[in-house]
Amino acid sequence: MNVGFYGHVRQYRGIQAEIDGNLREVLESGQYVMGPMLKRFERELAAYHGMKYAIGVGNGTDALWLSFMALGIGPGDECITTPNTFFATAEAIWIAGATAVFVDCDPRTNCIGPAGIEAAITPRTKAIVPVHLYGQCADMNAVRKIADRNGLLVIEDNAQAIGSRGDGFKPGELSDAACTSFIIQKNLGCFGDGGAVVTNREDVDRVVRRLRNHGSEKRSCHGMGFNSRLDDLQAGVLSAKLTRIDEWNALRRQWAARYSAGLRDARSITLPYEMPGYYHVYHLYVIETRKAEHRDSLVDFLAANGIDAKCHYPIAIHQQEGYPWGKGARIAGAIPNSERNAACCISLPMFPELTADEVDYVTGKVLEWDRTAGAA
């Protein structure tokens, strides 16, 4: 059996009539940029989050740095985040001209650890940028308290966790802005690039809206800005898919539970940890080998059996040669958990359109490896 990592075409088949209908509506309207479909999707996305404002932008990276810029974060400012995330979290801080300060993640959730944040605060600290890694919210109750005590901004990197919940909060509610990505492999994916900023702050809404469209609020009047718009065709795809996101996230949780039950007794790996009271949406189902030297052995064994497993993310940002050190970033304190996560992580196939047979096949192969190579 072959089990792929994504189910993009299966998903399209399941919702083809709605997507094609929206695409036709946009095509026949003649309004492809900043048109009515974008406005409609922005309204729907804000309502979905229970938030006042949603602004569609070109991609998730832009959503982050446009938010930083709208909140006045720039040169001389430090933003505290984790190094075990997709590169774009730090890249966006660099684009804004600020300095990324990397602290360690929590050993169980792999999201930012509150103790590390407190220890890393300096007079230059301006913001905390928690990443809701793999589809589970960071501990925003703790982040909010630290931010309040120290007068810091909070910008959530919510690229992976649309539809998730924490204990008593949803993404966006405890921060100045939550930033999401709609690139196809995310839980809510369009057919290309897209992103959005969700916020309750009227000033953030107004400034991001202006910055994404050449600094213009009124036709022909400009301040300095950029071009980063979500186009109406992508908004049409997303508007159709948004009606299914809760159903799809529930399926992801169902497959995650099936993996975790099947792999419960495996001795050489650890399974994802869900915080009590949290609703993890399993953008990725990430296990870790107990020994770093086992990671590639398991990935290769799965590949040899037709299973596409991946690693998110095998090189932490502070280990990337391409990251600009000095003004660009620094590490605060020891970061053993982030380094263990990078060395040991394996993402098993996870998408709503998996079948029970596929999940059971993958589970069986992981167990087979666990009994043989994993026991060595």
Ligand SMILES: *Cc1c(COP(=O)(O)O)cnc(C)c1O
């Ligand atoms: C995908 C992703 C981004 C960037 O989104 P793009 O749309 O690719 O620019 C940022 N942060 C995290 C954690 C991501 O997973």
